[in-house]
Amino acid sequence: xxxxxxxxxxxxxxxxxxxxxxxxxxxxxxxxxxxxxxxxxxxxxxxxxxxxxxxxxxxxxxxxxxxxxxxxxxxxxxxxxxxxxxxxxxxxxxxxxxxxxxxxxxxxxxxxxxxxxxxxxxxxxxxxxxxxxxxxxxxxxxxxxxxxxxxxxxxxxxxxxxxxxxxxxxxxxxxxxxxxxxxxxxxxxxxxxxxxxxxxxxxxxxxxxxxxxxxxxxxxxxxxxxxxxxxxxxxxxxxxxxxxxxxxxxxxxxxxxxxxxxxxxxxxxxxxxxxxxxxxxxxxxxxxxxxxxxxx
Numbered sequence: 120x121x122x123x124x125x126x127x128x129x130x131x132x133x134x135x136x137x138x139x140x141x142x143x144x145x146x147x148x149x150x151x152x153x154x155x156x157x158x159x160x161x162x163x164x165x166x167x168x169x170x171x172x173x174x175x176x177x178x179x180x181x182x183x184x185x186x187x188x189x190x191x192x193x194x195x196x197x198x199x200x201x202x203x204x205x206x207x208x209x210x211x212x213x214x215x216x217x218x219x220x221x222x223x224x225x226x227x228x229x230x231x232x233x234x235x236x237x238x239x240x241x242x243x244x245x246x247x248x249x250x251x252x253x254x255x256x257x258x259x260x261x262x263x264x265x266x267x268x269x270x271x272x273x274x275x276x277x278x279x280x281x282x283x284x285x286x287x288x289x290x291x292x293x294x295x296x297x298x299x300x301x302x303x304x305x306x307x308x309x310x311x312x313x314x315x316x317x318x319x320x321x322x323x324x325x326x327x328x329x330x331x332x333x334x335x336x337x338x339x340x341x342x343x344x345x346x347x348x349x350x351x352x353x354x355x356x357x358x359x360x361x362x363x364x365x366x367x368x369x370x371x372x373x374x375x376x377x378x379x380x381x382x383x384x385x386x387x388x389x390x391x392x393x394x395x396x397x398x399x400x401x402x403x404x405x406x407x408x409x410x411x412x413x414x415x
Contacts (some may be wrong), residue, residue: 131282134388138191145236153193157389160235165368165371165372168372169372169375172212172215172375172376172378172379173212173215173216175379175402176208176212176378176379176382177209177212177213177216179379179382180205180208180209180378180381180382181209183205183382183385184202184205184209184381187201187202187205188202194243198246198249199266199269199270199273200242200245200249200269200272200273201242201244201246201385201388203238203242203273203276203277204239204242204243204381204384205381205382205385207235207236207238207239207242208235208239208377208378208381209230209235209378210231210234210235210238210267211232211235211236211239211375211378212231212236212266212378214228214231214232215232215375223303230283230287231286233280233283233298234280234281234283236374236377237279237280237283237301237302238276238277238280238300239377239381240302240305240345240349241276241279241280242273242276242299243309243341243344243345244305244308244309245272245273245303246337246341246388247308247309247313247337247338247341248308249310250312250316250337250338251311251315251338252335253315253330253334254315254316254319254320254331254334255315255316255319260412278320280301283297283298283301286298295356295357295359295404296356298352298353298356299352299353299354299356302350302352302353302356303350303353305345306350306355309338309341309342309345310342312338313323313342314335316335316338317335320335333387333388336387337384337387337388338381340387341385344380344381344383344384347373348373348374348376348377348380349374349377351366351369351370351373351374352370352371352373352374354366354370355367355370362399374402378401
């Protein structure tokens with residue numbers, strides 16, 4: 120989350136990063152994000168990228184949520200966790216929009232953004248766990264999976280990040296440590312779920328081969344999204360005093376890409392999408408081989 124600003128003292132929570140830019144002219148272009156403030160060329164690039172992400176992700180996320188809700192109305196049983204994940208992404212995108220538009224109540228927008236971010240991490244874990252149980256414990260999963268259970272889990276995932284609000288009574292460094300811990304905790308789970316799924320994949324007979332490919336694709340995409348987009352922010356929170364300033368600009372851009380990456384996850388979770396992608400890759404490979412044989 121960020122916003123355009125011409126002052127270097129908008130929020131006490133960013134004092135450490137703002138001091139880096141005390142030598143700059145106050146008339147320079149200044150853009151503040153959840154990690155700090157930058158000025159000059161870096162600020163302009165971050166500002167433009169934020170707008171691009173919002174303009175692309177916001178309509179696509181709304182369209183994806185509508186399509187899933189349409190499936191629910193048609194009694195097709197859309198996945199509950201992916202719907203909530205997209206809603207949490209929508210919260211982040213709205214906060215990013217208010218940030219670049221420089222709307223007031225900045226600490227409120229900051230907290231709402233973090234709440235949406237932490238909630239999205241929670242639902243990513245839920246999706247990964249659901250895929251894992253479908254392969255490793257298929258019978259238990261099919262009999263124990265109920266709408267009531269899904270609703271209770273969703274409520275807990277939405278409520279748990281509210282604890283982060285308590286960190287606002289402490290200084291900025293405490294907030295960073297708590298945020299880093301919250302982001303890092305799911306890492307062993309993502310690795311465990313992917314490893315356990317791959318191990319049990321060959322022995323599973325109740326799941327079709329198409330479903331197996333789709334489940335593995337979802338778990339791999341989840342782990343890649345987490346490592347590439349979320350881990351840099353956690354590293355910045357833990358080592359902000361020793362890492363160079365440009366790293367937090369990069370980490371902030373990466374974390375803002377998470378709603379767009381979740382749309383890719385949504386595509387992989389749609390039935391038949393993974394098979395079409397794999398089929399396209401196979402066709403391309405066959406065409407390349409045929410062209411190579413003809414030229415040989």
